[in-house]
Amino acid sequence: MLNRFIRYIQRYKGWFGGAAAICIFLGLFTGLLASPPDYYQGELVRIMYVHVPLAHTSTLAYSVLFFGSIWYLWKRDPLVDNMCQASAGICALFTALALITGSIWAKPTWNTWWTWDPRLVSFSVLLLILGGYLMLRKLVDDQERGGRYAAILAIVGGIDLPIIKFSVEWWRTLHQPMSFSTRGVAISDDILVPLTLMSLGAWLLFAYMVMVRTQILYLADLLQAKKGRLLSQTHFSQTSP
């Protein structure tokens, strides 16, 4: 009855969730208790261990949405559409949290909650695109048509990803430049360990959440289809002579 992919998800998603929980717990432990404070920022540097993984994961989530949308327009697989919708919702959550934690970090370091910095603006645009995507899914009654329109929006919105990534190099910004680049890694090992653990945990968590959300969308569709079929069967048997 269930799609093979959904059965695989049901079988293996627990491994992703468990691995994410272990990585995040170790990351929180090393980030909060074992890593040293920063020379200039002091204890505030610990916000980085949640803010940066959230921001990285939201761009990863949008990449999944972008390529999934191309795949959906090409193959028209409803399961891929479910996966794209799942990625969009979770990406919106990660993006909003990245913006909120960034704002909390900005207040004591930049002395402002918000500034019209290119990185912040391009990241907020990502949240607006995701809001538009999710609204399209809700507002268009025909699910297939809504999926098609939303996929086109997601592909067009993909232009924001390189802008987010390179905004700190293209424009003069308050935001710090890239720490990982072809020039090397500009982070000390004490900070790199919790940051890597938390980033890995956030990616695994995203994978787990996409699996669960895809399951929800698929099962809800399945249930609705069955309800409709049963309803029409019962109605037919009751009304036919």
Place this chain on the structure above:
Amino acid sequence: MTGFYTRWAIMVGGIILLTIMTYHQYQRDLSTISLATVLNSPTTSETVRIQGMVKSETLSGAVEQGQATFELMDGSTTVPVEYAGPPLENIRELKRMVLIGHLDPATKTFKANDTALINNFGFVAAAYLITVLSLGWAIFAMSQRVMVLFKEIKEEKLYEPENEPLANNE
């Protein structure tokens, strides 16, 4: 169902344990005490952290060489400070700062040997709380929804025929 709630209880327990450990470490190593508490403390040899503002027209000494004397004030309480340690960066009058040292009981002077940044634990705690609570709530709600959907499909309580007014009317 029991396994689901057991897993969540373990995760919540782990987070609470980590929160308690973090709170204790920060209280022990990084929290500052008020100037009044230092002045009234019976054990004065203990190294403590105090926070206050450098009183105007009291700063003197070779600041660049790490030698300075000034008065630190917090509200109406003032403590004379003799600093001897690493060179002081950006020190100026009316600047808030954290000093590490101990109180000399004879002269009631605070002998400081290092400085630290002012703690902003509120910002750190807010960022972590918002992230953990939001993600935790989202994952919990999603996991529960999957369980309910699977249960509905397995039990096949999909449609229960009822006395439909439409059918009766016909």
